[in-house]
Amino acid sequence: MTKHTIGVYKAYKNSGNLRFHRKGTKKSWKHYFIDDDYERDDPEFFQTEWVNPIHAMILKKKQLYKRQFQCHECERIWEAYVPKNATEIECPECD
Numbered sequence: 047m048t049k050h051t052i053g054v055y056k057a058y059k060n061s062g063n064l065r066f067h068r069k070g071t072k073k074s075w076k077h078y079f080i081d082d083d084y085e086r087d088d089p090e091f092f093q094t095e096w097v098n099p100i101h102a103m104i105l106k107k108k109q110l111y112k113r114q115f116q117c118h119e120c121e122r123i124w125e126a127y128v129p130k131n132a133t134e135i136e137c138p139e140c141d
């Protein structure tokens with residue numbers, strides 16, 4: 047499987063569903079990614095994992111961003127996760 051990073055944020059590790067984090071817990075880096083083994087409507091499509099600070103910095107550099115594209119041929123508009131500097135990607139309709 048390939049992990050596509052869509053976010054790297056700091057979060058409290060033991061917060062769970064509680065509003066307040068436990069005493070003594072430190073913030074850690076959480077990696078949000080897409081696993082391309084899953085289909086888009088699969089609930090496991092978006093996943094998270096804890097990573098160390100060094101790994102978090104590396105992931106941030108390779109992070110993908112949700113952007114909107116429009117095809118010049120069929121005028122279809124769609125959203126995709128792409129690298130920061132990507133300007134155009136292939137149309138899923140015309141391809």
Ligand SMILES: [Zn+2]
Pocket residue numbers: 117118119120121122137138139140141
């Ligand atoms: Zn098109």
